[in-house]
Amino acid sequence: MMPPAKGERLPEAILGPFGAADVGRYADVSGDTNPIHVDAAAARTAGLAGPVVQGMLVMAHMVRIAEAWRSDAVIMTARALFVRPIGMDERLIVEGRVVQSGEVPTAWQCTLRITARNEAGAVAAIVEAQAAAVGPDAAAEGHDGAIPRYR
Amino acid sequence: MTDSLAREIGRFSARVDRADVARFSAAVGYGPEPRSPVPPTYPLRLLANSPAADHLRDLATTEGGAPVHVSQSFDYARRLRIDEEFEGRVFSRLDGEGARRQAILVLELLDTDGRTVGRFESRFVFVRAPGK
Numbered sequence: 001m002m003p004p005a006k007g008e009r010l011p012e013a014i015l016g017p018f019g020a021a022d023v024g025r026y027a028d029v030s031g032d033t034n035p036i037h038v039d040a041a042a043a044r045t046a047g048l049a050g051p052v053v054q055g056m057l058v059m060a061h062m063v064r065i066a067e068a069w070r071s072d073a074v075i076m077t078a079r080a081l082f083v084r085p086i087g088m089d090e091r092l093i094v095e096g097r098v099v100q101s102g103e104v105p106t107a108w109q110c111t112l113r114i115t116a117r118n119e120a121g122a123v124a125a126i127v128e129a130q131a132a133a134v135g136p137d138a139a140a141e142g143h144d145g146a147i148p149r150y151r
Numbered sequence: 152m153t154d155s156l157a158r159e160i161g162r163f164s165a166r167v168d169r170a171d172v173a174r175f176s177a178a179v180g181y182g183p184e185p186r187s188p189v190p191p192t193y194p195l196r197l198l199a200n201s202p203a204a205d206h207l208r209d210l211a212t213t214e215g216g217a218p219v220h221v222s223q224s225f226d227y228a229r230r231l232r233i234d235e236e237f238e239g240r241v242f243s244r245l246d247g248e249g250a251r252r253q254a255i256l257v258l259e260l261l262d263t264d265g266r267t268v269g270r271f272e273s274r275f276v277f278v279r280a281p282g283k
Contacts, residue, residue: 046278082222085219
């Protein structure tokens with residue numbers, strides 16, 4: 001596959017709305033027991049209108065979307081900003097693009113900026129991630145990224 | 152850890168469990184089959200059974216508000232695989248004052264040979280309802 005070009009866009013994806021079952025399930029598998037995600041009274045005590053979706057649940061999905069973009073790449077580094085609380089009724093539109101791309105002696109690397117907005121256009125989360133190329137054979141067998149290491 | 156102001160709050164050993172990864176993977180949209188390397192945010196799940204969990208609860212009390220996660224990063228030297236054993240080291244520091252006050256928790260993962268596998272930084276603010 002060709003290296004990604006600066007400006008290339010990831011396919012748009014829709015996340016959510018995450019219901020109480022989704023949030024409860026993630027709380028269970030992640031061990032995130034913060035009551036603001038599952039308890040309305042606790043959420044109000046924290047000044048929120050109601051329980052909110054875990055930022056890490058949204059980040060995990062956003063990184064998964066980035067990983068699905070190219071079968072010959074692995075995400076090694078990412079930073080997420082949880083811009084505002086995400087309510088249970090919000091549907092998020094996830095868009096991403098390549099903001100930097102470059103080739104190194106054996107492969108390529110690029111930086112992705114991925115944004116999740118609600119249907120009103122308000123940004124909920126931003127992820128900036130670095131993807132590094134692995135060979136197609138390595139990608140097929142689930143490469144751990146140990147060989148390509150870029151900064 | 153490069154930040155000399157941070158305090159180590161504990162260490163733990165863990166193994167990447169196949170069934171646990173399968174549950175996590177399914178909950179974040181990867182499908183029912185466990186993935187290897189595991190989803191990149193999976194290691195943060197291991198913090199739930201580490202000294203970090205009690206530490207964050209203690210901070211919520213001393214800081215007087217519910218912790219709200221405002222940013223998260225990960226940086227891998229290589230991705231984690233199912234059945235791999237590793238050591239986790241958790242560091243903490245508080246930064247800023249007033250509304251800018253943040254707790255910063257850092258998880259470092261090392262393999263059984265002591266090599267760094269990855270570093271994860273979580274930032275929290277502490278919030279409470281107006282007037283409380």
